[in-house]
Amino acid sequence: MNTWTxxxxxxxxxxxxxxxxxxxxxxxxxxxxxxxxxxxxxxxADASLHGSFFRFHPLLLMILxxxxxxxxxxxxxxxxxxxxxxxxxxxLRSAIWGKFLASALxxxxxxxxxxxxxxxxxxLGSPDNWTIFSGYLGSFFVCLTFLAITTLVSxxxxxxxxxxxxxVAICCILTILGWEPxxxxxxxxxxxxxxxxxxxxxxxxxxxxxTLGKISFTSLLYFIGLIITCLFGTSxxxxxxxx
Amino acid sequence: MIEVTGLTKRxxxxxxxxxxSFSVEKGEVLGFxxxxxxxxxxxxxxxxxxxxxxxxxxxxxxxxxxxxxxxAKQKIGYLPESAPLYNDMTVQGFLKFCASMRxxxxxxxxxAVSKSIETCFLENVARQSIGTLSKGYRHRTCLAxxxxxxxxxxxxxxxxxxxxxNQKLEVRKLIKNLGKEKAILFSTHILEEVSAACxxxxxxxxxxxxxxxxPEQLSKEGxxxxxxxxxxxTSFETxxx
Ligand SMILES: Nc1ncnc2c1ncn2[C@@H]1O[C@H](COP(=O)(O)OP(=O)(O)OP(=O)(O)O)[C@@H](O)[C@H]1O
Ligand SMILES: [Mg+2]
Numbered sequence: 268m269n270t271w272t273x274x275x276x277x278x279x280x281x282x283x284x285x286x287x288x289x290x291x292x293x294x295x296x297x298x299x300x301x302x303x304x305x306x307x308x309x310x311x312a313d314a315s316l317h318g319s320f321f322r323f324h325p326l327l328l329m330i331l332x333x334x335x336x337x338x339x340x341x342x343x344x345x346x347x348x349x350x351x352x353x354x355x356x357x358x359l360r361s362a363i364w365g366k367f368l369a370s371a372l373x374x375x376x377x378x379x380x381x382x383x384x385x386x387x388x389x390x391l392g393s394p395d396n397w398t399i400f401s402g403y404l405g406s407f408f409v410c411l412t413f414l415a416i417t418t419l420v421s422x423x424x425x426x427x428x429x430x431x432x433x434x435v436a437i438c439c440i441l442t443i444l445g446w447e448p449x450x451x452x453x454x455x456x457x458x459x460x461x462x463x464x465x466x467x468x469x470x471x472x473x474x475x476x477x478t479l480g481k482i483s484f485t486s487l488l489y490f491i492g493l494i495i496t497c498l499f500g501t502s503x504x505x506x507x508x509x510x
Numbered sequence: 511m512i513e514v515t516g517l518t519k520r521x522x523x524x525x526x527x528x529x530x531s532f533s534v535e536k537g538e539v540l541g542f543x544x545x546x547x548x549x550x551x552x553x554x555x556x557x558x559x560x561x562x563x564x565x566x567x568x569x570x571x572x573x574x575x576x577x578x579x580x581x582a583k584q585k586i587g588y589l590p591e592s593a594p595l596y597n598d599m600t601v602q603g604f605l606k607f608c609a610s611m612r613x614x615x616x617x618x619x620x621x622a623v624s625k626s627i628e629t630c631f632l633e634n635v636a637r638q639s640i641g642t643l644s645k646g647y648r649h650r651t652c653l654a655x656x657x658x659x660x661x662x663x664x665x666x667x668x669x670x671x672x673x674x675x676n677q678k679l680e681v682r683k684l685i686k687n688l689g690k691e692k693a694i695l696f697s698t699h700i701l702e703e704v705s706a707a708c709x710x711x712x713x714x715x716x717x718x719x720x721x722x723x724x725p726e727q728l729s730k731e732g733x734x735x736x737x738x739x740x741x742x743x744t745s746f747e748t749x750x751x
Contacts, residue, residue: 272610280598347594351655353560354590355611357585509561 270356273365276331281373290335291377294500297327298381315398320384321478325470331436332413335425336370339418340501344425352371353509363501367418378403383469387452398480403479409470415497422504435463445469511663511693512557516576518551518567526552528717532565536662536669538688541704541711541725542697545560545744549717550697551591554665557695558588569665582613587656591667593649595622601632604640604721605658612659613670622658629684630654631677653681657688664688666696682707701736704728715744 281287298320306319343349352362390392416437421430431441444448444465454462466472473486512534514694527549534540542550555561557568559579568575568582575582596604605626609619630650635643640651648671656664670678671684678700685694685707698704704711705725713721713728719744721728725736728741732739 268613269611272607276599276607279603280596282599323607347590347592347599348596349592350555350560350592350594354558354586354588355585355608356580356613357611358580397559 269355269361270365270368273362274369277366278372283367287335287373291373291380294327294331294377295380299384301327302384315394315478315480316388317398317400317475317478321402321406321474322380325409328406328409328413329438329442330435330473332374332410332437333420333431333438335373335415336414336417337421337434339366339430339507340422341424341427341430345427349505350500359502359505360441363418363498364503367414370414371411374414375407376405378410383411387493395480398478401480401482401494402478405474405482408477408487409474410500412441412470412490412493415494416441419497419500419504422501435467441468441470443465443469445471447471459461511571512540513567513569514553515567517556517568518555518564519549519556519561520564527556527715530714530717530719532712532719534663534693534695536660536693537690538710539685539694539696539708541708542695542714543699543701543704543711543740544697544714548714551667551716552582553643553714554588554667554695554697558586558665559583560588571645585660587659589656589664589666589669591638591671593652593672595640595648595652597639599640600637601640601643601647601654602627602636603653604651610657614659621658621672624671626654626657629657630661631680636686646674646677649673650677650681661690662692664692664694664696666694666695668699670698670700701740704736713740713743720744 301323302316302320306317306322306397309474340349352359385399388399389396413434417430417434420434420437421427424430424433440461446469450462450466453465467489473489475485476486512532512586515531517527517530518525530549532540542553544550552561557570557575559575559582563576570582570585573582573585578744596607601609602623605623606619609622615624627633630653632647632654633649635651640648643651649669653666653669656666662666666685670681673681680704685696688694689707689709696707696728700733708725710722710724711728712719721739723731728739729736732742
């Protein structure tokens with residue numbers, strides 16, 4: 268109930284200012300643009316959208332997700348409204364989830380804005396739409412993971428710019444750990460275990476599985492584990508800040 | 511109704527509130543006086559369950575704030591010192607949100623919101639965005655928020671701060687009226703407010719109570735003036751924040 272109240276408030280606040288719209292549109296445009304240029308959508312006849320379209324999502328999301336949600340808790344600190352939330356007869360957990368889910372909905376909408384890509388591949392051939400759906404699901408999980416990281420980071424600071432920079436940095440590390448060019452470089456010089464560990468820790472391998480239409484149990488565990496850890500961490504941080 | 515015993519708050523090595531005990535009964539308005547940095551706001555933040563206590567007990571109508579925070583918080587209306595608000599909302603939207611957070615819905619919520627808008631003279635700005643309000647209106651909006659659920663206990667941190675003289679008078683009257691039915695703890699730097707609105711007052715200095723009594727008793731203690739008493743019992747050298 269209180270989660271719902273907070274959720275509605277956050278969502279309204281996202282829609283009363285241009286940031287969320289702007290970033291959702293930037294995401295839609297950039298991901299489509301990249302697919303048709305660097306992604307080589309025309310050349311590789313990529314029906315599953317895996318290699319041309321989804322491939323770039325983590326790179327875009329690692330910057331755009333923190334940009335939408337950097338204010339999530341830092342604003343609460345800087346305007347001191349945390350003192351209101353903290354004295355309402357509610358559990359802080361419901362506030363954390365309400366805010367998280369509101370941002371999650373924004374990203375579900377932003378991903379939805381790229382549906383012309385799906386229309387295009389269906390027009391050109393007969394793709395496996397389940398694989399595409401799985402790709403979108405993977406992309407959404409990347410959003411949620413980056414979002415949870417931003418939530419945690421923004422609970423530390425009252426400065427939204429600091430929150431932005433720190434969350435981008437962390438999301439960037441997670442992304443780069445498993446990025447093909449980096450992995451290839453390590454493979455040439457480093458040991459197999461290093462490659463193995465980095466692939467598993469990074470977000471790309473888990474995401475790629477999804478875009479190929481096979482989300483494994485370990486990948487789900489990876490995403491959900493990270494999300495729950497970050498949100499739990501947020502509640503710890505918010506509690507400890509007061510003592 | 512408010513029962514505080516041996517309340518202590520330490521920030522690192524600094525003691526902000528030191529073994530404070532007081533109580534406020536129904537029908538009482540307790541004025542909380544003291545120099546800057548005395549520990550008034552810190553005490554109030556603990557009473558409202560925002561800050562965890564280092565040591566001591568707080569009970570609101572017999573419910574412990576420490577052991578049973580959610581139940582205790584239902585009984586309290588709180589105006590924080592800085593009058594925090596969500597700037598992207600309208601006054602009405604904000605009050606509606608706060609009422610929902612207090613568990614009100616439907617007709618009860620609508621009535622609570624319109625009643626507190628009326629009580630705090632916010633009719634003219636009800637549909638205005640909070641970000642564009644003047645300081646006094648911001649303060650009143652936050653005050654309205656504390657009255658929504660008609661709480662048994664009111665904790666008001668400098669409720670007349672930033673108000674014009676007319677509004678100061680109105681809010682004092684309001685506090686005095688509400689005090690007949692509720693237990694009110696409010697802090698102020700305006701000593702006239704003590705005799706205007708309080709049934710009792712305490713002066714806090716460096717986290718401890720240094721004077722306690724009815725307005726008459728206190729001014730008698732100060733040789734006829736509350737100012738002199740305040741001057742005598744409080745220290746000039748308060749630790750900087
Ligand atoms: N979060 C905190 N961390 C460290 N010290 C704090 C914190 N909050 C308050 N203090 C310190 O506790 C002391 C009491 O502060 P408090 O805000 O309660 O004073 P006050 O009586 O409300 O003063 P004022 O009249 O200026 O509002 C001050 O010395 C302040 O610096
Ligand atoms: Mg204060």
